[in-house]
Amino acid sequence: MAKTFKLEIITPEKVVYSDSVQSISADGTEGSFGILADHAPLITELKTSILTVNDANNRTIRLAIYRGFLEVMANNVVVLSDVCVKEGEVNVEKAHAEKDAAEKILAGGGSAEEKEKALSILGRANTWLKLANK
Amino acid sequence: MLSTREIKQRIRSITSIKQITRAMEMVAASRLKKVESRVLASRAFTEKMNSVLNHLVSSLESAHTWFAEKEQAVPVIKVILITADKGLCGAYNNNIIQKVVKFIREKTGKEIKLTIIGKKGNLYFSKGRYASLVEKYIPETVEKVGYGHVQALAGQLIKEYERNEFGELHIFFTKFHTVMQSFSTSMRLLPIDKGAFESKEKKTGGEYIFEPSAEQIIGNLFPKFVETRLYQCILESLTSEYAARRVAMIAATENAGEMIEELTSSYNKARQSAITKELLEVVSGAEALIR
Numbered sequence: 329m330a331k332t333f334k335l336e337i338i339t340p341e342k343v344v345y346s347d348s349v350q351s352i353s354a355d356g357t358e359g360s361f362g363i364l365a366d367h368a369p370l371i372t373e374l375k376t377s378i379l380t381v382n383d384a385n386n387r388t389i390r391l392a393i394y395r396g397f398l399e400v401m402a403n404n405v406v407v408l409s410d411v412c413v414k415e416g417e418v419n420v421e422k423a424h425a426e427k428d429a430a431e432k433i434l435a436g437g438g439s440a441e442e443k444e445k446a447l448s449i450l451g452r453a454n455t456w457l458k459l460a461n462k
Numbered sequence: 463m464l465s466t467r468e469i470k471q472r473i474r475s476i477t478s479i480k481q482i483t484r485a486m487e488m489v490a491a492s493r494l495k496k497v498e499s500r501v502l503a504s505r506a507f508t509e510k511m512n513s514v515l516n517h518l519v520s521s522l523e524s525a526h527t528w529f530a531e532k533e534q535a536v537p538v539i540k541v542i543l544i545t546a547d548k549g550l551c552g553a554y555n556n557n558i559i560q561k562v563v564k565f566i567r568e569k570t571g572k573e574i575k576l577t578i579i580g581k582k583g584n585l586y587f588s589k590g591r592y593a594s595l596v597e598k599y600i601p602e603t604v605e606k607v608g609y610g611h612v613q614a615l616a617g618q619l620i621k622e623y624e625r626n627e628f629g630e631l632h633i634f635f636t637k638f639h640t641v642m643q644s645f646s647t648s649m650r651l652l653p654i655d656k657g658a659f660e661s662k663e664k665k666t667g668g669e670y671i672f673e674p675s676a677e678q679i680i681g682n683l684f685p686k687f688v689e690t691r692l693y694q695c696i697l698e699s700l701t702s703e704y705a706a707r708r709v710a711m712i713a714a715t716e717n718a719g720e721m722i723e724e725l726t727s728s729y730n731k732a733r734q735s736a737i738t739k740e741l742l743e744v745v746s747g748a749e750a751l752i753r
Contacts, residue, residue: 336510338510339503340609340690340693341504341609357673368671370670370671371518371672371673372673372674372679373674373678373682397514397679397683408511408514408686410609410613
């Protein structure tokens, strides 16, 4: 069995995931990357994206992350994220509604601030839907 | 002495009070349980974020603007106060309000702007001598304030801070310790206290790789940090509120029980003496007839 390391995914609302895993692949702001055991210390920002985890029993777990940071330190990986949902826990209806609302704001004239927010929410809704549809 | 009927009425009303306080105690207990798990999760998040920031700050080369003191240049202090929406929770609201009042008195010569979360705080400050200090009241009940609200509030605060609209941000909240114990405290959110991040732990595993640069990550992490701190404080307060209410209601239920006992015994006494009196009257009346 491949060497494992500890992964914790935490949002302010709850601890979403905490277990030992074999590998993680994630999308950072500077590009996607993978992490295996004994990775060098790293702190990076994550994009709103899908995080794929290979756990100790070789199961693949996919989680959608809305804005976050990832730290690797001595075989401890911590993901701090605003919102995080597991595969199968996506509220598809809500995501669709959010997507529509965001698109409406983007199509209509709003302040730059509003548009930026809508864009970020649109990205989230799209990621959520992507996770739900596989 | 009260008549038996009056006493009986009192016993009845206290019994119903006791039922109400018992019910409130149970409600508080169940809410406490729910919010307690939230506060623990949020604590975990804050702790992790602290440790990440610790690592970041210790590898920064120059001091970040977030640490810069600007109280001298901008003599405006923002104060966030978190109270409950309802009373009946012992000294919970009063303690934290008194703390703020003391703070306001100490900071003479500085402009203070209050942001209030919780109806009770608003009731206290919205009228009277400090009314002019209240800048904002967040009408959502404390329980309903979710992470989204906090994000909006924190985002606005950070923007104002960057525009130098205030020099310091303090938050007054009640830290939850155990059900019997919580502390009304205050904390300075901005500027961020650099001392808190001067890492005491030895670094292990060598230097960090930063993607993007440490400065950039910190620039994005600090607003997040303020956000989570704020959220954490709200949750701590909410938990303390339920704990305080639960304790207050337990005490009230106990007191009601004691009162009922006392009243029952005086009711029995009153009844006894009424019977004795009546008997005496009958007996003496009968005796008078015999003669």
